[in-house]
Amino acid sequence: xxxxxxxxxxxxxxxxxxxxxxxxxxxxxxxxxxxxxxxxxxxxxxxxxxxxxxxxxxxxxxxxxxxxxxxxxxxxxxxxxxxxxxxxxxxxxxxxxxxxxxxxxxxxxxxxxxxxxxxxxxxxxxxxxxxxxxxxxxxxxxxxxxxxxxxxxxxxxxxxxxxxxxxxxxxxxxxxxxxxxxxxxxxxxxxxxxxxxxxxxxxxxxxxxxxxxxxxxxxxxxxxxxxxxxxxxxxxxxxxxxxxxxxxxxxxxxxxxxxxxxxxxxxxxxxxxxxxxxxxxxxxxxxxxxxxxxxxxxxxxxxxxxxxxxxxxxxxxxxxxxxxxxxxxxxxxxxxxxx
Amino acid sequence: xxxxxxxxxxxxxxxxxxxxxxxxxxxxxxxxxxxxxxxxxxxxxxxxxxxxxxxxxxxxxxxxxxxxxxxxxxxxxxxxxxxxxxxxxxxxxxxxxxxxxxxxxxxxxxxxxxxxxxxxxxxxxxxxxxxxxxxxxxxxxxxxxxxxxxxxxxxxxxxxxxxxxxxxxxxxxxxxxxxxxxxxxxxxxxxxxxxxxxxxxxxxxxxxxxxxxxxxxxxxxxxxxxxxxxxxxxxxxxxxxxxxxxxxxxxxxxxxxxxxxxxxxxxxxxxxxxxxxxxxxxxxxxxxxxxxxxxxxxxxxxxxxxxxxxxxxxxxxxxxxxxxxxxxxxxxxxxxxxxxxxxxxxxxxxxxxxxxxxxxxxxxxxxxxxxxxxxxxxxxxxxxxxxxxxxxxxxxxxxxxxx
Numbered sequence: 001x002x003x004x005x006x007x008x009x010x011x012x013x014x015x016x017x018x019x020x021x022x023x024x025x026x027x028x029x030x031x032x033x034x035x036x037x038x039x040x041x042x043x044x045x046x047x048x049x050x051x052x053x054x055x056x057x058x059x060x061x062x063x064x065x066x067x068x069x070x071x072x073x074x075x076x077x078x079x080x081x082x083x084x085x086x087x088x089x090x091x092x093x094x095x096x097x098x099x100x101x102x103x104x105x106x107x108x109x110x111x112x113x114x115x116x117x118x119x120x121x122x123x124x125x126x127x128x129x130x131x132x133x134x135x136x137x138x139x140x141x142x143x144x145x146x147x148x149x150x151x152x153x154x155x156x157x158x159x160x161x162x163x164x165x166x167x168x169x170x171x172x173x174x175x176x177x178x179x180x181x182x183x184x185x186x187x188x189x190x191x192x193x194x195x196x197x198x199x200x201x202x203x204x205x206x207x208x209x210x211x212x213x214x215x216x217x218x219x220x221x222x223x224x225x226x227x228x229x230x231x232x233x234x235x236x237x238x239x240x241x242x243x244x245x246x247x248x249x250x251x252x253x254x255x256x257x258x259x260x261x262x263x264x265x266x267x268x269x270x271x272x273x274x275x276x277x278x279x280x281x282x283x284x285x286x287x288x289x290x291x292x293x294x295x296x297x298x299x300x301x302x303x304x305x306x307x308x309x310x311x312x313x314x315x316x317x318x319x320x321x322x323x324x325x326x327x328x329x330x331x332x333x334x335x336x337x338x339x
Numbered sequence: 340x341x342x343x344x345x346x347x348x349x350x351x352x353x354x355x356x357x358x359x360x361x362x363x364x365x366x367x368x369x370x371x372x373x374x375x376x377x378x379x380x381x382x383x384x385x386x387x388x389x390x391x392x393x394x395x396x397x398x399x400x401x402x403x404x405x406x407x408x409x410x411x412x413x414x415x416x417x418x419x420x421x422x423x424x425x426x427x428x429x430x431x432x433x434x435x436x437x438x439x440x441x442x443x444x445x446x447x448x449x450x451x452x453x454x455x456x457x458x459x460x461x462x463x464x465x466x467x468x469x470x471x472x473x474x475x476x477x478x479x480x481x482x483x484x485x486x487x488x489x490x491x492x493x494x495x496x497x498x499x500x501x502x503x504x505x506x507x508x509x510x511x512x513x514x515x516x517x518x519x520x521x522x523x524x525x526x527x528x529x530x531x532x533x534x535x536x537x538x539x540x541x542x543x544x545x546x547x548x549x550x551x552x553x554x555x556x557x558x559x560x561x562x563x564x565x566x567x568x569x570x571x572x573x574x575x576x577x578x579x580x581x582x583x584x585x586x587x588x589x590x591x592x593x594x595x596x597x598x599x600x601x602x603x604x605x606x607x608x609x610x611x612x613x614x615x616x617x618x619x620x621x622x623x624x625x626x627x628x629x630x631x632x633x634x635x636x637x638x639x640x641x642x643x644x645x646x647x648x649x650x651x652x653x654x655x656x657x658x659x660x661x662x663x664x665x666x667x668x669x670x671x672x673x674x675x676x677x678x679x680x681x682x683x684x685x686x687x688x689x690x691x692x693x694x695x696x697x698x699x700x701x702x703x704x705x706x707x708x709x710x711x712x713x714x715x716x717x718x719x720x721x722x723x724x725x726x727x728x729x730x731x732x733x734x735x736x737x738x739x740x741x742x
Contacts, residue, residue, distance in 0.1 A: 150695070188491050
């Protein structure tokens with residue numbers, strides 16, 4: 001009997017995997033909604049607002065893709081995933097894309113068979129400590145108890161950093177950001193480590209954000225980006241170029257207020273014309289209506305607008321553009337040409 | 340169809356397969372077997388095909404790769420450079436540790452509560468009912484989280500710092516913090532082996548003395564005192580040996596070092612939360628088993644024992660409980676299995692059991708979901724079957740001997 005149960009579970013796993021192979025674009029069109037995997041709740045990146053609508057930096061990307069594909073930025077079914085469940089959700093076909101501040105790594109790209117379609121946030125792992133501890137550097141953390149989200153690259157960087165610097169620590173593995181926050185505030189750990197953007201987002205929700213300081217050390221590269229299943233290149237291209245369109249739009253000065261104007265007739269700039277579909281047939285090449293990029297930009301604005309609205313300096317999260325500025329402003333954002 | 344496999348010996352007709360009660364059972368079982376095999380084959384082929392379609396292979400090679408993550412409670416040597424297999428073993432040992440600890444305390448708690456539920460004292464009886472009902476009817480995950488939160492309310496290690504700290508250690512030895520409880524650890528100096536040997540010999544001595552007392556009681560009816568002599572035999576020689584050897588065993592008292600307490604033995608908050616929660620939760624179920632077991636012993640037994648002049652606690656321990664065990668032990672086995680399986684909720688409080696290491700972090704970092712889950716099932720299956728194997732042997736030893 002035990003063997004029966006074993007094999008049954010294996011087979012159940014297999015059945016789920018079977019759903020993954022079909023053409024995602026057709027599935028999404030047929031369904032009429034995009035299933036987008038997001039975080040379970042990280043202020044600024046993906047969290048439901050007071051009226052229960054999801055909003056945030058990652059959420060905006062989902063909406064842009066939904067707008068490009070279905071013409072409707074609200075045709076998104078948001079699926080909250082934890083660090084642990086996100087990859088299974090994507091691999092099994094439960095979600096069409098994952099926009100959940102996920103770090104692009106070699107093994108996730110190749111071994112897990114996913115396709116990272118770009119980078120929407122250049123991040124790095126940092127540490128947050130209560131100011132009263134008087135810690136000024138991560139190297140002072142010898143012997144500290146560290147809260148860390150389990151199933152993340154953070155967990156591995158943490159082990160590497162402490163081993164490399166020959167200092168000890170005690171990890172407290174935690175499933176979600178909300179739990180980590182609670183444990184950290186209760187003093188069950190001395191420091192909380194995750195991506196610096198996540199720390200800023202978490203700190204912004206504290207009662208007294210000023211009582212906590214983010215240490216200067218950034219111990220890793222964390223290029224965060226959306227990802228899709230490997231093997232469905234057409235769908236991967238759609239997500240990739242939607243992100244590129246948002247980035248290029250900022251670079252070329254196309255934003256949510258002027259996009260409708262610019263798309264009504266061909267203008268002076270051939271590249272803007274091609275992107276917005278007033279010239280050429282880029283839409284056909286990607287299998288979408290010619291105004292796909294217009295819809296994507298109309299959803300939440302261009303990359304810069306999304307950034308300022310969700311996590312920028314005027315929000316409680318208060319992140320500066322830093323590495324995430326356009327390449328023309330000394331940042332790393334560099335969208336390939338629309339040609 | 341089935342006729343091909345069945346021998347045609349004298350007087351056997353095909354219709355007998357359905358109509359004859361001697362064969363009908365076999366026929367149905369045969370078809371059921373075929374159905375199961377077909378279903379299994381379908382599911383197995385489906386798995387293989389879908390794995391291939393997704394471009395995934397089935398391999399356990401990742402077990403030999405470095406795990407690259409740290410674990411907060413390790414009973415064997417482990418660093419982030421150890422392999423995934425070793426991380427799984429660390430998790431397995433942690434699972435076993437918390438299961439064994441919880442089984443012991445749940446049994447003690449359950450037996451006490453079960454016996455007291457039948458107490459003649461109204462207050463005690465009602466208190467125990469309240470305990471059983473409260474703990475039995477709330478999911479164990481909630482108890483784990485609740486106890487975890489309660490431990491979190493203890494002072495943090497920083498409260499012990501400074502000239503006039505907010506908190507101080509109990510007796511200067513034990514520190515209860517929100518990271519866990521730090522107790523002194525023994526340091527085994529040279530000669531401590533002899534002390535341990537003397538202690539073990541004392542235990543044997545106590546057993547022998549008790550046997551002698553029973554034999555004496557049976558042979559000439561003299562009732563020797565057992566409690567104080569047992570205590571004496573247990574401790575006096577050990578204490579003598581301890582001082583004779585020049586106090587070889589000393590204590591490593593925990594003290595504040597940097598952020599946390601260093602030295603001593605740390606019983607982490609996750610372990611405490613999980614252990615207590617599993618104990619009190621399962622203890623409530625065991626209490627009910629014990630109560631049922633005691634009630635199943637006919638009242639005549641109690642009256643007969645009383646008429647022989649036994650006192651009530653002796654009636655309980657000599658007459659009622661040994662017979663009640665026959666009823667108590669089988670459900671007790673499933674409670675022990677429940678504890679082991681419920682310990683997989685450990686990650687809720689950050690305890691690194693096997694579900695958290697192998698089924699959590701390793702699964703995530705390697706992406707080998709099917710492989711790790713299968714291995715995890717295998718581990719739990721082996722643990723559970725071993726527990727029920729051992730308990731079945733015990734059950735056989737207490738069950739009614741038929742001669």
